[in-house]
Amino acid sequence: MTEEHPGAAEVVDSVLGALADPTRRQLLDLLAAQGEATATTLAERLPISRQAVVKHLAVLDAAGLVSGGRVGREVRYAVRPAALDTTARWMASLAADWDRRLANIKRVAEAAERDSSSTRPN
Numbered sequence: 283m284t285e286e287h288p289g290a291a292e293v294v295d296s297v298l299g300a301l302a303d304p305t306r307r308q309l310l311d312l313l314a315a316q317g318e319a320t321a322t323t324l325a326e327r328l329p330i331s332r333q334a335v336v337k338h339l340a341v342l343d344a345a346g347l348v349s350g351g352r353v354g355r356e357v358r359y360a361v362r363p364a365a366l367d368t369t370a371r372w373m374a375s376l377a378a379d380w381d382r383r384l385a386n387i388k389r390v391a392e393a394a395e396r397d398s399s400s401t402r403p404n
Contacts, residue, residue: 290368293346297369300345305330306338310347310361318360 300306305328312324321339325332339359342348346365350357 290372293365293368294372296345297347297365300341300347303338303341305334306342309335309338310342313348313359313361318358320356320358324359 301310308328309324312327313319316323321332321335324339325335328335330338339348339350343350343359346362348359349362350359352358
């Protein structure tokens, strides 16, 4: 992973760390559904304070999952998909590696079964 995309491991680590918290996942879901929102708007939809929302948004921003932009006195946050895309590609690659390994195990097991059944006396 790191040879193909320098820094990808750090991105994946940061994304997985940020997404480990259910409140941050919920914030990401809300932003994905709404397009963009302020911390105040998001706090109205969650059982936590606006200050807590801002702290969670800072973690998501540091992981590259959201960005905040000023519009007048407000800061509006929106989802940034690039870090999620990098993480999804890593997970797909990992899944493909496991699929190949499992297919090899299956081939070896089936070959062993065929060999043992052909050598059994009737």
